[in-house]
Amino acid sequence: MNKGKIVSIHSFRGGTGKSNTTANLAAQVALAGKRVGVVDTDIQSPGIHVLFGLDENKMGKTMNDFLHGKATIREIGFSVGENAVGGEGRAKLAGQNLWLFPSSIRGREISQILKEGIDFNLLNEGLQKTITEFDLDYLFIDTHPGLNEETLLSIATSDILIIILRPDNQDLQGTSVTVDIARSLDVPNLLLMVNKALPKYDFVELKKEIEDKFNAPVTGVLPLSFDLADNASNDLFSLRYPDHEWSKALRGVADAVLATG
Amino acid sequence: MKSDILNQLQKTSMFMNLSEEALADLAVKASTRTLEKDEVLMRKGERGDSLFLIHDGWVKIVTEDSKGDELIINKCGPGETIGEMSLLDGSPRSATVIALTASEVFELKQDVFEEILDQRTDVSLAIIRSYSERLRFATTYIEKAIDWSQKTAEGDYSFVEQTQPLMNDSASNDDKAAQLLSTFFTMVRRVKEREDGLKQQLEKLTIEIDQARRKQEFEEITGTEFYANLKEQAKTLRQKRAQG
Ligand SMILES: Nc1ncnc2c1ncn2[C@@H]1O[C@H](COP(=O)(O)OP(=O)(O)OP(=O)(O)O)[C@@H](O)[C@H]1O
Ligand SMILES: [Mg+2]
Numbered sequence: 001m002n003k004g005k006i007v008s009i010h011s012f013r014g015g016t017g018k019s020n021t022t023a024n025l026a027a028q029v030a031l032a033g034k035r036v037g038v039v040d041t042d043i044q045s046p047g048i049h050v051l052f053g054l055d056e057n058k059m060g061k062t063m064n065d066f067l068h069g070k071a072t073i074r075e076i077g078f079s080v081g082e083n084a085v086g087g088e089g090r091a092k093l094a095g096q097n098l099w100l101f102p103s104s105i106r107g108r109e110i111s112q113i114l115k116e117g118i119d120f121n122l123l124n125e126g127l128q129k130t131i132t133e134f135d136l137d138y139l140f141i142d143t144h145p146g147l148n149e150e151t152l153l154s155i156a157t158s159d160i161l162i163i164i165l166r167p168d169n170q171d172l173q174g175t176s177v178t179v180d181i182a183r184s185l186d187v188p189n190l191l192l193m194v195n196k197a198l199p200k201y202d203f204v205e206l207k208k209e210i211e212d213k214f215n216a217p218v219t220g221v222l223p224l225s226f227d228l229a230d231n232a233s234n235d236l237f238s239l240r241y242p243d244h245e246w247s248k249a250l251r252g253v254a255d256a257v258l259a260t261g
Numbered sequence: 262m263k264s265d266i267l268n269q270l271q272k273t274s275m276f277m278n279l280s281e282e283a284l285a286d287l288a289v290k291a292s293t294r295t296l297e298k299d300e301v302l303m304r305k306g307e308r309g310d311s312l313f314l315i316h317d318g319w320v321k322i323v324t325e326d327s328k329g330d331e332l333i334i335n336k337c338g339p340g341e342t343i344g345e346m347s348l349l350d351g352s353p354r355s356a357t358v359i360a361l362t363a364s365e366v367f368e369l370k371q372d373v374f375e376e377i378l379d380q381r382t383d384v385s386l387a388i389i390r391s392y393s394e395r396l397r398f399a400t401t402y403i404e405k406a407i408d409w410s411q412k413t414a415e416g417d418y419s420f421v422e423q424t425q426p427l428m429n430d431s432a433s434n435d436d437k438a439a440q441l442l443s444t445f446f447t448m449v450r451r452v453k454e455r456e457d458g459l460k461q462q463l464e465k466l467t468i469e470i471d472q473a474r475r476k477q478e479f480e481e482i483t484g485t486e487f488y489a490n491l492k493e494q495a496k497t498l499r500q501k502r503a504q505g
Contacts, residue, residue, distance in 0.1 A: 119494075120498075121498075152491055156495035157495070157498065167466050172468055173471060173475065177475055184479075186499055213468050
């Protein structure tokens, strides 16, 4: 019944690269031959759907409707493999088993959901049903920054939690609390990933330092890159520029996800 | 005297394929010129119709900078050749040449040279051969330079180690293509050294986590009823998943 793994991507601060990382990781894992789903929790701001080329005007029903029993999960899943157009990187996903599930569990709506009694078990059942219906190996969830209740729900249900951090002390401080929470909620696999690392740092040293501090594996140190800033929100960067340092390091993170038992 | 000329002609790349006997023929037709210090051997823009071999002394090759001041491009001494190409194409001199010291040079005139080319097909052929050989070398060097440029752009410096012994014997003076490659190589090595130097200066991030604050924030989050419930439910869920 519980074959597929739930992978949550989180960061303490906003703009750390969750959406870009989630989309690229999901794409890499799909290219490795896995069946992959992505829950997009961010329809308002340019989020994952943009990276996968889904027009928000064409988005109909969302995960919320599904959770409320107002839609079937089949109605919500958007097949990326069948709509791999409008980007050189995206085109490489043609024929792959990758689906996007738009949702809008955020802000005002979360309190509404809680009021209406969508609790942890209901969310969890919904995610499990998604996995079963689409026979998924991995279901990625792009969360919101900070530790609000919605994020806590995602962490609690995760088999794998990837925490993205920028290498500065403010982020490390915030990340330390998330690490403690993940341990308190018994997340089986806790992976760290550094993004937007300035080239002035020694990446090998950085990885070691952070691993020592948190006693968790740093699966990749991804550089701050103008190429990415220029390009990323239009296409899947790691597919379009596979030889770029950012892409190479990202594939290392994908390998770590695939390697979790 | 003529044997000096012969010796020197032999070392000139243009004539390297000529037989002793053909070279001797050329040497006989060359004339000797003595220059006083500061005497002008040729002027920029003049029609070039001869080749000079420096036998003794030093000359400077100069041009003008944008302000009209003299700019020394190079200095040449005994054994070096000036204006080799002019023998064939008669193109205007690209720079002015002035004697730095009292000097003695051998001059081979274009008309004399052409006369020999007319009379002796073996000389003509040898010259053509030496040119095509140089062209072939130049092409190989250019290909090498392209290959190295691409590697350098990708940050792959592995060729520097492999090529080191090969580039140590400095290229002969009249082989500009080899000089280009040699200079290019030196440039890449310097760039690599600077890059290595920079790498060593990489910074280390000093991580400081305020443990008291960390604990306080953790307790704020986990102290709610919502969290207590969630933790309980998560625990049950994980047990259920573990059982499959
Ligand atoms: N390594 C990087 N180098 C340069 N720019 C980056 C890098 N990673 C991400 N970015 C850029 O930073 C911005 C934020 O990225 P992204 O939207 O993926 O972050 P996010 O964590 O999902 O943000 P939010 O918290 O707003 O949802 C984007 O413009 C993206 O192109
Ligand atoms: Mg985002």
